[in-house]
Amino acid sequence: MKHNKYIKSLFLRILISILLFLSISIYINYSDENLLFFKKNIYDKSFNFNKINKAYNKYFGDVLPDADLSMVSKDSLVYKEAQAYHDGVLLTGVNNITLFKSGIVVFIGEKEHYGNTIIVQGMDGIDYWYGNITDVNVKLYDYIESDTIIANAKEGNLYVVFIKNGEVLNFEEFI
Numbered sequence: 001m002k003h004n005k006y007i008k009s010l011f012l013r014i015l016i017s018i019l020l021f022l023s024i025s026i027y028i029n030y031s032d033e034n035l036l037f038f039k040k041n042i043y044d045k046s047f048n049f050n051k052i053n054k055a056y057n058k059y060f061g062d063v064l065p066d067a068d069l070s071m072v073s074k075d076s077l078v079y080k081e082a083q084a085y086h087d088g089v090l091l092t093g094v095n096n097i098t099l100f101k102s103g104i105v106v107f108i109g110e111k112e113h114y115g116n117t118i119i120v121q122g123m124d125g126i127d128y129w130y131g132n133i134t135d136v137n138v139k140l141y142d143y144i145e146s147d148t149i150i151a152n153a154k155e156g157n158l159y160v161v162f163i164k165n166g167e168v169l170n171f172e173e174f175i
Helices: 002-030 032-043 049-060
Strands: 081-085 088-092 096-098 103-111 115-122 126-131 149-153 157-164 167-169
Touching: 002 032, 103 126, 115 149
Parallel strands: none
Antiparallel strands: 081 088, 088 157, 096 149, 103 115, 115 126, 126 157, 157 167
16 A cells, blocks of 8 residues: 555646746747746856755655754864855865755855855755855755865855845854
8 A cells, every 4th residue: 555655645746847848948939038038047146055954855855865954063063263255254274164054065166255155055044155165065955964074264254144135144143
């Protein structure tokens, strides 16, 4: 009996995935305007994996490991001094960069004012920006656990920004 229920559930998941894929393909191929709309709203914006994860969990069950939603610890990232820098903070004396929270890597590349940057969308819905980095140890869309070393800070200086729902969070209040 359990085996039949599992087969039905698996078949339903596959069927929904196929229908979703075909619907998106038809929508994109219908006109160039649809393609541009889809590109602008899916590829050019930060995709909120946290909402997708919640919806998936509601209908299909867990897909990602449970996330630790406790507050950030100053012990997870060692630095000597913190000072304001553009939207975030400049941390000096940083060697290895570890994640504040578990999450999905949603961006790796150059950002104005921050240089080479990694953006991790935390399981708590906050985007964590790590700028001025070298020796990146992660790939785009990797799920990374907190306290994992993801890169090194260039010349010991790391730019950190916390963004939630498009608003920059204060570093000291967040810590």
